[in-house]
Amino acid sequence: MTTTITLVQGDITHQSADAIVNAANSSLLGGGGVDGAIHRRGGPEILAECRALRASRYGRGLPTGQAVATTAGRLDARWVIHTVGPVHQGPGSDPEPLASCYRESLRVADELGARTVAFPAISTGVYRWPMDDAARIAVETVRNTPTAVDEVRFVLFDDRAYEAFARRLG
Ligand code: AR6
Numbered sequence: 001m002t003t004t005i006t007l008v009q010g011d012i013t014h015q016s017a018d019a020i021v022n023a024a025n026s027s028l029l030g031g032g033g034v035d036g037a038i039h040r041r042g043g044p045e046i047l048a049e050c051r052a053l054r055a056s057r058y059g060r061g062l063p064t065g066q067a068v069a070t071t072a073g074r075l076d077a078r079w080v081i082h083t084v085g086p087v088h089q090g091p092g093s094d095p096e097p098l099a100s101c102y103r104e105s106l107r108v109a110d111e112l113g114a115r116t117v118a119f120p121a122i123s124t125g126v127y128r129w130p131m132d133d134a135a136r137i138a139v140e141t142v143r144n145t146p147t148a149v150d151e152v153r154f155v156l157f158d159d160r161a162y163e164a165f166a167r168r169l170g
Helices: 033-042 044-056 096-112 131-144 159-169
Strands: 004-009 017-024 067-071 077-084 116-119 151-156
Touching: 004 131, 004 159, 017 033, 017 096, 033 044, 044 067, 067 096, 077 096, 096 116, 096 131, 131 159, 151 159
Parallel strands: 004 151, 017 077, 017 116, 116 151
Antiparallel strands: 067 077
């Protein structure tokens, strides 16, 4: 089974996919950036499920590098997979937690039976991960993770992000 990696520039909340990945924070209760956009456009059903997950499984929050799914409310998707990226700590930051976000999101996607998965550039906004390095980690990790997902689509918000990912894909 081969996974095709595609690139799109735009707003991930306008994508049609089986699963849309959210660059969340460990509270799972929303925030700014792509997280805010997903909750705004997806509607209150997503937040209600996140609250239920907090109450049942993640009383201390979802740890960095892990992923969990909810339904997708009004988005054109079946599921939102929430993952918590690491905050960049400066030069020499450990790439492993960011790689883990991609691996764990794909693991959850496989559990759900999702065949198309849209990812934003996790950690490259509020969490300040340098775009080129984040693109390298994202592309390498997806290429090296065995999965039944047919299409991994990176949805990049601006030119700079799109170009960084395009360079990595080659
Ligand atoms: N579609 C696609 N990409 C987007 C969109 C969108 N609608 N909006 C922003 N981006 P960020 P993080 C890009 O800050 O760095 C939140 O408050 C953006 O340009 O959304 O992982 C959470 O609650 C950037 O390249 O996520 C957390 O507290 C990328 O998405 C914290 O921010 C990620 O930027 C997570 O920070």
